[in-house]
Amino acid sequence: MKIYGSSFSPYARKVIAYCIEAGIDHELVSIGLGSPDPGFQAASPLGKMPAMEDDGFTLADSSAIIHYLEARHRPGLIPQDPQGLGKAVWWDEVADAELFGALQPAFFNRIVLPLFQRREGDMAAADRAMAGPVPKILDWLEAHMPEGDGWLLGERLTLADIAIASPLVNLRHAGGTLDAHPRIAAFAERLHARPCFASSIAWEERALAKIRG
Numbered sequence: 287m288k289i290y291g292s293s294f295s296p297y298a299r300k301v302i303a304y305c306i307e308a309g310i311d312h313e314l315v316s317i318g319l320g321s322p323d324p325g326f327q328a329a330s331p332l333g334k335m336p337a338m339e340d341d342g343f344t345l346a347d348s349s350a351i352i353h354y355l356e357a358r359h360r361p362g363l364i365p366q367d368p369q370g371l372g373k374a375v376w377w378d379e380v381a382d383a384e385l386f387g388a389l390q391p392a393f394f395n396r397i398v399l400p401l402f403q404r405r406e407g408d409m410a411a412a413d414r415a416m417a418g419p420v421p422k423i424l425d426w427l428e429a430h431m432p433e434g435d436g437w438l439l440g441e442r443l444t445l446a447d448i449a450i451a452s453p454l455v456n457l458r459h460a461g462g463t464l465d466a467h468p469r470i471a472a473f474a475e476r477l478h479a480r481p482c483f484a485s486s487i488a489w490e491e492r493a494l495a496k497i498r499g
């Protein structure tokens with residue numbers, strides 16, 4: 287199976303981490319935003335990453351891809367009981383829309399524009415995001431973190447944990463800290479140390495250091 291995307295994308299990173307946790311063989315075809323790669327263009331009707339191709343079947347959108355893979359391989363990373371399933375979908379949406387939604391202006395203007403596209407970022411927009419929407423969603427998340435070594439949906443790691451952990455990597459890249467959110471910090475440290483995130487984070491940090499010179 288091919289995954290088209292960049293591990294800097296929280297959505298692509300989520301799919302890659304899911305595949306590693308699930309033990310699903312995959313090849314990352316590394317592309318940039320709006321890539322003309324014909325395989326990516328064929329797999330992603332709206333030109334957004336990630337997209338995938340699996341035995342000739344193409345699909346875009348991180349959540350759609352993960353639900354397809356869960357149905358195809360049954361690794362058990364998404365609960366199948368109605369309530370567990372509903373909660374997993376909900377946490378995935380919180381991660382994609384609320385957490386990364388709040389953070390996106392900071393990541394885009396501090397990292398994507400200046401470092402990847404060599405264009406000036408809107409630092410005021412980045413600072414506004416980091417001063418308002420980001421702490422607001424982090425405050426909420428802090429109050430809903432699992433106790434101790436627990437997981438968001440109970441006793442085992444699920445898509446919910448992978449989905450929330452992924453944009454927390456972008457927070458780190460964008461210069462955000464979790465000093466005021468110790469429970470999220472402990473969760474992030476635990477999740478980001480897992481092989482499913484650790485190697486991509488190390489690669490991303492090396493790439494950023496190289497670009498920054």
Ligand SMILES: N[C@@H](CCC(=O)N[C@@H](CS)C(=O)NCC(=O)O)C(=O)O
Binds near residue numbers: 296320333335346349
């Ligand atoms: N809901 C989509 C969001 C995908 C998305 O917005 N990806 C961004 C990169 S992080 C993208 O490709 N943006 C390019 C564009 O909007 O044209 C998913 O979960 O995959």
